[in-house]
Amino acid sequence: MKTFTLPGTDMVVPNVVLGLMRIQTMTDEAVRTLVNTARDAGITFLDHADVYGSDDHGCERRFAEALKLSSSEREQFVIQSKAGIVKDGPYFDFSHNHIIESVNGSLQALGTDYLDILLLHRPDALVEPEEVARAFDELSAAGKVRAFGVSNQTPRQLDLLRKHVTQPIVANQLQLSITHAPMIAQGVAANMQGLDQSVVRDDGIVDYCRLHDITIQAWSPFQAGFFDGPFLGSERFPELNAVIDRLSSKYGVPAEAIAVAWITRHPAQMQVVLGTTTPERVTAAALGSDIPLTRSEWYELFRAAGYTVP
Numbered sequence: 382m383k384t385f386t387l388p389g390t391d392m393v394v395p396n397v398v399l400g401l402m403r404i405q406t407m408t409d410e411a412v413r414t415l416v417n418t419a420r421d422a423g424i425t426f427l428d429h430a431d432v433y434g435s436d437d438h439g440c441e442r443r444f445a446e447a448l449k450l451s452s453s454e455r456e457q458f459v460i461q462s463k464a465g466i467v468k469d470g471p472y473f474d475f476s477h478n479h480i481i482e483s484v485n486g487s488l489q490a491l492g493t494d495y496l497d498i499l500l501l502h503r504p505d506a507l508v509e510p511e512e513v514a515r516a517f518d519e520l521s522a523a524g525k526v527r528a529f530g531v532s533n534q535t536p537r538q539l540d541l542l543r544k545h546v547t548q549p550i551v552a553n554q555l556q557l558s559i560t561h562a563p564m565i566a567q568g569v570a571a572n573m574q575g576l577d578q579s580v581v582r583d584d585g586i587v588d589y590c591r592l593h594d595i596t597i598q599a600w601s602p603f604q605a606g607f608f609d610g611p612f613l614g615s616e617r618f619p620e621l622n623a624v625i626d627r628l629s630s631k632y633g634v635p636a637e638a639i640a641v642a643w644i645t646r647h648p649a650q651m652q653v654v655l656g657t658t659t660p661e662r663v664t665a666a667a668l669g670s671d672i673p674l675t676r677s678e679w680y681e682l683f684r685a686a687g688y689t690v691p
């Protein structure tokens with residue numbers, strides 16, 4: 382497993398992460414097997430959110446009840462969680478009180494004294510960045526959160542936050558798979574008239590994150606689009622799956638590893654956030670951590686997914 386020091390922190394992290402959004406209905410034994418399989422493959426970074434599960438903090442609680450980590454076991458993991466979505470509504474809330482309450486709820490549900498990283502989950506139109514800064518300062522001073530980041534944010538939203546927040550913003554978690562790659566595909570086809578791919582949807586977030594040492598974490602790396610099922614093995618993507626199968630044979634790895642490698646091969650040094658609940662798929666995906674796809678292979682996958690290379 383490829384690891385690196387997460388810029389803005391002293392944490393050495395793997396470039397493949399286990400997301401725990403889908404564990405609510407799993408048994409203790411199944412959750413333990415999933416997390417232990419990930420750990421054995423070098424995936425020691427876990428992604429949670431207060432809203433994952435059927436009730437608030439449901440998946441965080443399910444994880445803690447199943448794993449019952451001792452404090453030394455807990456220290457072997459980087460545990461990240463998120464705040465800012467209110468499910469009943471739904472709406473977004475980056476107010477000081479909501480952030481503090483959410484983190485306290487996460488700590489209680491996870492049975493830990495600290496989060497390694499807290500992300501603001503989705504942009505709040507009513508954000509008051511001074512309030513976010515006050516919440517981050519309090520959480521940092523109390524030792525409850527070691528580092529801070531965001532998710533689904535644009536460069537200008539980040540600029541606004543960074544004007545007020547004193548801690549470095551270390552991560553931006555964004556949707557990215559071979560078939561859902563507008564933030565990469567736009568730059569490849571900049572300024573092309575009449576081509577949808579050319580439309581700027583994110584204000585250049587990939588380059589912004591690279592310029593500011595903000596690590597991109599790719600969520601839904603296997604989903605074709607927004608939670609509409611995986612592209613692997615899907616008859617909607619025959620050409621892409623043919624290329625993936627050929628590269629799987631060439632590198633001697635399962636298809637999941639090629640899907641992961643398309644992201645880890647990008648020089649922005651991204652992390653891939655897996656959501657599978659199947660231990661075998663975690664092992665397979667982990668093999669994509671450091672596959673040296675050539676430029677030509679990387680672009681072939683990109684074209685086979687339907688993107689234009691002008």
Ligand SMILES: NC(=O)c1ccc[n+]([C@@H]2O[C@H](COP(=O)([O-])OP(=O)(O)OC[C@H]3O[C@@H](n4cnc5c(N)ncnc54)[C@H](OP(=O)(O)O)[C@@H]3O)[C@@H](O)[C@H]2O)c1
Binds near residue numbers: 399603604610658
């Ligand atoms: N920041 C955000 O806004 C945001 C949004 C969504 C998710 N996330 C994070 O990202 C993580 C990943 O999201 P995701 O679960 O949508 O991503 P994903 O890894 O792309 O999708 C996993 C889902 O695809 C299924 N699947 C079917 N065939 C598969 C295959 N061959 N390989 C892998 N999975 C296959 C899995 O089923 P099985 O479980 O049966 O294997 C599972 O239901 C979440 O756990 C969460 O931590 C963040």
